[in-house]
Amino acid sequence: SIVYLNGEYMPMSEAKISPMDRGFLFGDGIYEVIPSYDGKLVGFAPHIERMDQGLSFIDIELDYSIDTWRDICETLIEKNGGGNQGIYLHVSRGTDSKRFHAYPDNIAPTVYAFSFEIAPAPKPEKGTVKQYKVSSTQDLRWKRCNIKSTALLGNVMHFQQGYEAGNNEIILYNANDEMTEGSACNAYIVKDGTVITPPLDHQILPGITRLMLLDILRKDGSIKVEERAVTMDEVRNADEIWLTSSSKEIAPVVELDGTPVGDGKVGDVWEQAQRLYSAGKYDY
Ligand code: PMP
Structure with missing residues (x-):
């Protein structure tokens, strides 16, 4: 190339x-x-x-x-x-x-x-989207995760941990048992129709997919959005879990540490959010 x-x-x-x-x-x-x-x-x-x-x-x-x-x-x-x-x-x-x-x-x-x-962008269809299975572990990276540094050893080691467990991502949590993000993506839960994701601070990368998705959801208004701390207890009891990154767009997680997320199937809120994202992503 x-x-x-x-x-x-x-x-x-x-x-x-x-x-x-x-x-x-x-x-x-x-x-x-x-x-x-x-x-x-x-x-x-x-x-x-x-x-x-x-x-x-x-x-x-x-x-x-x-x-x-x-x-x-x-x-x-x-x-x-x-x-x-x-x-x-x-x-x-x-x-x-x-x-x-x-x-x-x-x-x-x-x-x-x-x-x-890269693969074609996901379609907002439950039947065709790639389903993610993830591990979870304490986030052992540095305290400046908002900087998109080329020094990615912390992320690489965490990704490998999930990979060796047979999963395709890993959800990280801080010492207070609050979710931070994935090893190469931002993380969200859906509970009772509301999308909840941790606020921007030094613990996470300010993802561009996150920025666009939250903006698109807020402008549309049909799905409620909250930016606040999310405990791992909430993650384990979530109806849906999503990951976002530039290459994944919105990725539905169907299994966390071997346990089904919600009913173990790709969720309705995911489909609606991916539909809105697919329609709006070229406006940024
Ligand atoms: N967090 C981390 C640690 C990442 O590596 C990435 C992807 N580079 C993201 C979040 C998502 O960022 P973006 O949506 O800009 O791809």
Whole structure:
């Protein structure tokens, strides 16, 4: 495939980054994943805003405008054959001559982007959607989960825990037994028709799918939404559990730690929410 590296397009096999890059040595960088279907990007502007915010949190200065990013995304989609593609954007602090923790003064950020084929977006149909089975465990990541850092070891280890238990995600909870998020997604419960998800703070990534979904649901008004702490007791007694991410959209969870969620089937509220999301997602 064709990738972008520091201003140039090239085959992936020709893209070379120094082993002294701080992205490699420290995971010192910020990334994004933006989905596109039939060449149309979903949530492009909010994704770039989140990346800019992440870069400013960690004092990486990069002079890429939103138009530059759009051009990179559209060029990668086109050069790689269109269809349904996820675009991965990665900015590390850059390559230094030594390994020293402090931010170096005069190095240029490394900017890398590639695209990859993604599955078609889920249809709002109970019969065809991928059903998730999840584990749960205490969230052992750091206290800055709002930063979309390329240092993902905590997330990778948690995902692996769920994977080794035969599940396709893992729901995390803090020391107060409150749900935070999944290892690569945001998490929600539905109880008596109300969608409930933890508020934005340092414990979770501010997901763009979350942002768009909550906005779409509030504008529509047919499903009630609450942002508040959710205890694991509530999660275990929920009617429905959902996960969201750019690649999943809204994913229904039918089993938690081997126990059926609600009646063990994909829920009605999920179907209505996915219908609204599918109809509204290109407006962001
Ligand atoms: N939380 C975590 C830890 C994630 O890795 C992701 C996906 N990158 C999300 C939430 C969902 O974010 P988004 O909807 O922007 O893909």
